[in-house]
Amino acid sequence: MAKVLTSRKENYAQWYNDLVIKAGLAENSAVRGCMVIKPYGYAIWEKMQAELDRMFKETGHENAYFPLFIPKSFFSKEADHVEGFAKECAVVTHYRLKNKEDGQGVEVDPAAKLEEELIVRPTSETIIWNTYKNWIQSYRDLPILVNQWANVVRWEMRTRLFLRTAEFLWQEGHTAHATRKEAEEETRQMIDIYADFAQNYMALPVIQGHKSEGERFAGALDTLAIEALMQDGKALQAGTSHFLGQNFAKAFDVTFTDKTGKLDHVWATSWGVSTRLMGALIMGHSDDNGLVLPPKLAPHQVVIVPIYKNDDQYDTVCQKGEEIRKALLKKGISVKFDKRDTQKPGWKFAEYELKGVPVRLALGMRDIENGTIEVARRDTMKKEIMPVEGLPEKISALLDDIQEGIYKKALKFRDENIHYVDTWDEFVDTLENKAGFIMAHWDGTAETEERIQNETKASIRVIPFDSKQEEGKCIFTGKPSKQRVLFARAY
Amino acid sequence: MAKVLTSRKENYAQWYNDLVIKAGLAENSAVRGCMVIKPYGYAIWEKMQAELDRMFKETGHENAYFPLFIPKSFFSKEADHVEGFAKECAVVTHYRLKNKEDGQGVEVDPAAKLEEELIVRPTSETIIWNTYKNWIQSYRDLPILVNQWANVVRWEMRTRLFLRTAEFLWQEGHTAHATRKEAEEETRQMIDIYADFAQNYMALPVIQGHKSEGERFAGALDTLAIEALMQDGKALQAGTSHFLGQNFAKAFDVTFTDKTGKLDHVWATSWGVSTRLMGALIMGHSDDNGLVLPPKLAPHQVVIVPIYKNDDQYDTVCQKGEEIRKALLKKGISVKFDKRDTQKPGWKFAEYELKGVPVRLALGMRDIENGTIEVARRDTMKKEIMPVEGLPEKISALLDDIQEGIYKKALKFRDENIHYVDTWDEFVDTLENKAGFIMAHWDGTAETEERIQNETKASIRVIPFDSKQEEGKCIFTGKPSKQRVLFARAY
Numbered sequence A, B: 001m002a003k004v005l006t007s008r009k010e011n012y013a014q015w016y017n018d019l020v021i022k023a024g025l026a027e028n029s030a031v032r033g034c035m036v037i038k039p040y041g042y043a044i045w046e047k048m049q050a051e052l053d054r055m056f057k058e059t060g061h062e063n064a065y066f067p068l069f070i071p072k073s074f075f076s077k078e079a080d081h082v083e084g085f086a087k088e089c090a091v092v093t094h095y096r097l098k099n100k101e102d103g104q105g106v107e108v109d110p111a112a113k114l115e116e117e118l119i120v121r122p123t124s125e126t127i128i129w130n131t132y133k134n135w136i137q138s139y140r141d142l143p144i145l146v147n148q149w150a151n152v153v154r155w156e157m158r159t160r161l162f163l164r165t166a167e168f169l170w171q172e173g174h175t176a177h178a179t180r181k182e183a184e185e186e187t188r189q190m191i192d193i194y195a196d197f198a199q200n201y202m203a204l205p206v207i208q209g210h211k212s213e214g215e216r217f218a219g220a221l222d223t224l225a226i227e228a229l230m231q232d233g234k235a236l237q238a239g240t241s242h243f244l245g246q247n248f249a250k251a252f253d254v255t256f257t258d259k260t261g262k263l264d265h266v267w268a269t270s271w272g273v274s275t276r277l278m279g280a281l282i283m284g285h286s287d288d289n290g291l292v293l294p295p296k297l298a299p300h301q302v303v304i305v306p307i308y309k310n311d312d313q314y315d316t317v318c319q320k321g322e323e324i325r326k327a328l329l330k331k332g333i334s335v336k337f338d339k340r341d342t343q344k345p346g347w348k349f350a351e352y353e354l355k356g357v358p359v360r361l362a363l364g365m366r367d368i369e370n371g372t373i374e375v376a377r378r379d380t381m382k383k384e385i386m387p388v389e390g391l392p393e394k395i396s397a398l399l400d401d402i403q404e405g406i407y408k409k410a411l412k413f414r415d416e417n418i419h420y421v422d423t424w425d426e427f428v429d430t431l432e433n434k435a436g437f438i439m440a441h442w443d444g445t446a447e448t449e450e451r452i453q454n455e456t457k458a459s460i461r462v463i464p465f466d467s468k469q470e471e472g473k474c475i476f477t478g479k480p481s482k483q484r485v486l487f488a489r490a491y
């Protein structure tokens, strides 16, 4: 069968785009930079949402919803924040269209100009802290642990499906606390939750750490991030959690009286993951045949394909297939039984390979005679014949094995591609010839960071939490350094 | 205890607004016409979403996501559609802000003007049918059964929380079919699902029927609706399902080849419910003490309040309360155990009355001695002492009883407020002195409908599916009519 995807070796970026389109995950829309998330892609996103939402709620967070629009003046209230987002804002200036005088279509009605322009939210700190002002008077009103699932817009000139789009879907947590310590603990708790989700659901190992000052969120005192390694050796930031200090509370004058009656500004965090995670999931595991999905996030964990030569065989095979479907379902396994008579088995095999269904079952007349079924796993492409007796337990165990196998494979790849380098030459050579993560010493200045980035396009991804304290010299300036930081070229 | 709400008799509109604010459901934001949905309100919406989403999926629908923005030119492609929505569109004209030269804040960057303005979606038919054009070639690509959960914006001058807001949350189904018949069946299936949801989850009886031509969705050949009666005698449209014919397929040139090889335009439906349902839920059941929530949509079905005089008692009561909480949880009942030591039981009782928690349990020392607990139901405000032994089964049955009781009460009220009138004087008198639904004859013309509305502010809500065929005379013109239609003043 002809390959439907460009291979990764040939052109990694093209392979990614082919895969997103051909597996039916997403496509570009008529609106520049905005994507359509297709049903199969959205079903994966829904699985992600469900798990994350559960994790947020188990740690005491509640969902709420804040306006899509932010008054322009709110933006200016936190200086770093406006600096960070002003250049990529979609701006609403009018609230009405009218018929053109020549009768050819509609035009913006100049009489319906807004007094103050509205920004389509690129993130919601400002509108939310303006709201929190009315919710918080006393320490008894704290903490506020709120999350929002929403769409946001950041105007982008060069876009890529899921990885960088003008509109994207995300969740943004916004919490308010009485003490610095509690806010810092929340910031850390949430990046830990993201790491847990990445590793145990997406099957993607990640490195957690602090962003350097230059890479912090606009308005944050500290940004924590998780970084995953893609198969082409580039890093992908998969989630961030920000300690905002009292910056937004000061900008919006949000104060509270503590237990002793003293007035203070409230401490804040915000944290988010987006549909960008879809890009990480796709690039983390997939191969030249298509998607490879971890069973915990696959819309269908198992697909059953009937094999038959005539109507009688079709009926027999479908009856048995239906029994098997129900038995798997009862075991909590999500199953699709593709009984369509309009497509051949070979076409279906290729289709489900492309779509990354973790386990494919094929059932024909000989299987029925023998009480067996053919079981193919997507990750290793290995096939075996199993007895139908006891199948649900075996498939359940197989799904666990696939989930673990995918993770271990990604972990091995990641670990083989962390390079410890000590000189500038090594650094440049590694970037050019090996790619991957680089652990190297840095003198801690924004200036050096910027110069390294300008020369190599590699940036500091994180200062890892577990980077051990050691004496070293900055690879670029030779100045003293106390720990290695993680460099990479990144998405 | 002082009443926190204006009474319904005194001022129904004020009662509604008080209730939404004081029960913590929603509030107005700094952006005109846009609301903040607070955690408790959002939790109810999430329950609604979960049930509706399940119903959609059980009938073969999948979720997807389409862009927030619609190019202005798309709007003009379906003539009725643009006519219907052009006057309430938020328009994005620029994609960047810049610092003001005086350093005081930011302004729209005139250099970043869009070539074509973008409309913030008021509904997504146009962008979706422009997308479907690429998805559909053959009958094998049909039907497409897609739903989207999203925010939409319709600029409104006079807004009311949940009932009419510039931005609101909703779901919009958009389906594509090979035949007229299949599309019409889908249109009907979805209004039936909405009616099922309203009656069996929201506990609100509804009347289903066709909208008159004048009240149809902009671009539809037929609009089906469900109408509920609020306690003040006004109607509320709680969901609509539109048969769009081939209008959007023609506007966006979406054709398919049928089984015989013939080319035809695709048939379409769209259907939606929104956060307006929150308004219906609140106004349908609540009383002067606060919300009354049907157990199936209540974030907490049961709240446990401990009664104690000192620390020892607190520990004893909390231990028993915890046992009871776990037992109820095991039975699938959602329980909140309010152990807070910062609020008195009386305050908590009032709070959960206001928030409409269906069942309140109060547990004190005497109860523990007697092996009993006080059970209060929110709908009837009746209290009784029950043995703790076998409590989960009894509470489970009680919740069913409350769900049914709330529905029956609303049904009785609705049925008592359907008036059959045969003359204009009766019609006017009923509207002024009784309110409610009016079943009356109408001559079937848009002109008469409009004149009746201008004179009385009552509109035709629906032509009910089950309105029996009978000879009659239009209450306004005296012209012949074959069936009664449903009139009311409406939200």
Ligand SMILES: [Zn+2]
Binding pocket: A210, A222
């Ligand atoms: Zn830090």
Ligand SMILES: [Zn+2]
Binding pocket: B210, B222
């Ligand atoms: Zn009809």
